[in-house]
Amino acid sequence: MMDPRTSAQDVMRCDLCEIAVVQMHCDTCLVNLCKACVGEHMVSDESKDHKVVKFQSRKSTPLYPGCTSHNKQQCTMYCDQCDIHVCTKCIASSQHLGHKLSEILQIAEGKKDKIIKEVTELRETIYPTYQDIASDVQNRMSQLKKEYGDLSTAITKHGEDWHREIDKLVKILKAEVDEMKNTQLQTLQKHLDEINKTMSDIKDEIYSVQMVTDTNDLSKLFSVPHSLINIYRNLPQKLEPILPKFIPGKIKEVSKFFGALSSSSLTLDKHGYSIKTTQKSPEAGSSPPVKQLLDEPETVTIINTEYIELYEVACLSDEEIWTSGGDNSMKLYSINQGSLLKSITTKSGKIPEDIAVTKSGDLVYTDYRDRTVNIVKNEKIEEVIRLQNWRPRGVCSTSSGDLLVTMYNDDNKQTKVVRYSGSTEKQTIQFDDKGQPLYLSGGYYRYITEKKNLDICVSEEVAGAIVVVNQAGKLRFRYTGHTPAPKNKPFSPRRITTDSQSHILTADYNNECVHVIDQDGQFLRYIECGLSDPRGLSIDTNDNLFVAQYGKRQVKKIKYLQ
Structure with missing residues (x-):
């Protein structure tokens, strides 16, 4: 055994x-x-x-806990006023006379429930939030390393550019030196040739006169010109070459012209991090009421516009919508009356690419031809952001009041999302954890929105995808459409928006419908409602959907939630 x-x-x-x-x-x-x-x-x-x-x-x-005042006595009661556990001897004493007493088991149950709730919050809310914060810091570190690498590369490239320019300048200066040298040598050579000729003439004269003086023929003697030497006493001019001087610049001042680094720092974001909440959390008292999808979405009203081609729509309120189209104007329409209330012309006179409404009710638009993001306040246009080597596409205003802007580089090889607080760049989202681009490169239609949980959603027309990242810029999922599609054509997402239920909605231009997907990227339904060329989307505070129809130049108001 x-x-x-x-x-x-x-x-x-x-x-x-x-x-x-x-x-x-x-x-x-x-x-x-x-x-x-x-x-x-x-x-x-x-x-x-x-x-x-x-x-x-x-x-x-x-x-039961032992009593600190009476040895070997167990405390079965709790004094609410003194906030301590007490035994029977304590109760009998005058120390707790008139105090409210409770059974310690009842107090323990309440404390246990509180601890369980706190542990649940730690496990389901606070710990995941710290995970997101850690991921955010790691992403920022990765981005920081990349950006510092880009900075070093830029300095090296600038140095190489300087080397090329200096080599070019040295070559030019040396060529000028050679040209000056050759010019002066040619002048001196010509002068030397004239002197040599004169010297030859003098030798000839010496020989001729020598022959005359050696003869007794007087006629030859008198044939020699008077003052023969006077011709050669006028000596030639003296040419003194003056060399150019090379005046070198001060090497110590090179850094002044080459460029310098600004100071670096770490600043505290005044908005900071926020506790991650979900609809399942018992503490989420501000969660919106749950709304179910209607079996059949219905068209509530149609607003006709004056555009030849209608591009975008953005809800200002439950009564008014901003629109933009194929000209340089942005028009405000009454939803109920269908009348034009206001028209604003872009600052550059060019077509606005995308429009959005801020939390304070101001209109924002992007001008990718002018490389600017602008805000309209009291009918006056203020330039908020001007880009260099990049062009903006989509824009949205976040719950914190920041602006999220999609943009592409002039070389059409880079695409990114940038978060701005005013005109200050706060965050760049461009690569995933493996350093691969999150977004397809090129200047295609690309729009953006922020969900209730602060996820950032970008629609990519050519890629045929919705790319969703969390607040820190970490990829959550990609949605690439659903089959069968209403017209069996490739998924072509244009404008994108989100509602109170954290649904993501996007206009599918090819299939003339709107896709509704949940917050985790699962397809829920199509909204068709006789849509034609849907392009722009917006949601009002009551979760009514507004769809801009490109060719029909109409905005449809659609009810799709109960």
């Missing part, structure tokens, strides 16, 4: 004999016992009031 102490154990053994199977439990000492050992345990410490129960009923006997 195998030794039960050393053999594999598949059941619990008695803590005293360590052989027999556990049948009983002492709630006072928290000891597991077999029936045979119960008596031995009861007499092992007679100072204790042993509560031995069946093993299945362990921990059923409450262990």
Whole structure:
């Protein structure tokens, strides 16, 4: 027979004999016992009031706290006024006379419920929030490393540009030196040639006169011109070459012109992090009422516009909507009357790419041709953001009052989402955890919205996808359409919006419908309602859907939630 102490154990053994199977439990000492050992345990410490129960009923006997004032007394009551547990002797004393007393088990149950709630909140709310914060910090660190790498690369490239320019400048200066040298040498050579010719003439004259003076023929002597030497006494001009001087710039001042780094710092975001909440949380008292999808969505009203081509719609209120189309104007319409209330012309005179309404009720629009994001306040246009080497596409106003802008680079090789507080860049979302681009490159239609849980949703027409990331920019999911589609054509998402239920809605231009998906990317239904060329979308405070129809130049108001 195998030794039960050393053999594999598949059941619990008695803590005293360590052989027999556990049948009983002492709630006072928290000891597991077999029936045979119960008596031995009861007499092992007679100072204790042993509560031995069946093993299945362990921990059923409450262990009352000992009284700090009266030795060996258990506290079964609780003094609410003094906020301490008390024994019967304490109650009999004058110390707690007239105080409200409660059973300690009742107080313990309340405390236990509170602890359970707090642990539940820690597990389901606070810990996941810290996970998101840790992910956010890690993403920021990864982004920081990349951006510092980009900074070093930019400095290196700038240095290479300077080297090229300096080499080019050295080449030009050396060419100028050679040209000046050759010009002066040619002038001096011509002067030398003239002197050599004169010297040859003098030699010839010397020889001729020498011949005359050596003869006795007087006629030849008188044939020599008077003052022959005077011709050569006028010496040639002296040419003194003046060399150019090279005046080098001060090397110590190179940094002044090359460029310099601004200071770096870490700042505290005044908005900070917020506790992650879900609709399941018992503490989420501000959660909106649950609304179910209607079996059949219905068209409530139609607003006709004056555009030749209608692009976008944005709800200002439950009575008014902003619109934009194929010209340089943004028009405000009354929903109930269908009348034009106001028209604003873009600052650049170009077509607005996207429009949105801020929390304060101001109109925002992007001008990708002018590279700007603008805000309309009291019918006056203020330029908020001007981009360099990038062009904006979609824009939305967040719950915190920030602006989220989709944009692409001039080389059509980069696409990103940038969060702005006013004109200050706060966050860039461009790559996933593996360093791969989150969004398809190129200047295609690309729109954006923020969900109730602060997820950021971007529609990509050419990619045929909705890309959803969390507040920290970490990819949550991609939605690539649903089959069968109403017209069996490829998914072509345009404008995107979200409602109080955290549904994501996007206009499918090809299939002439609106996709409704839940907050985790699961397809829920199509909204058709006779839509034609749907492009712009917006939701009012009552969860009514507004759809801008491109060709019909109409905005349809649709009810799709109960």
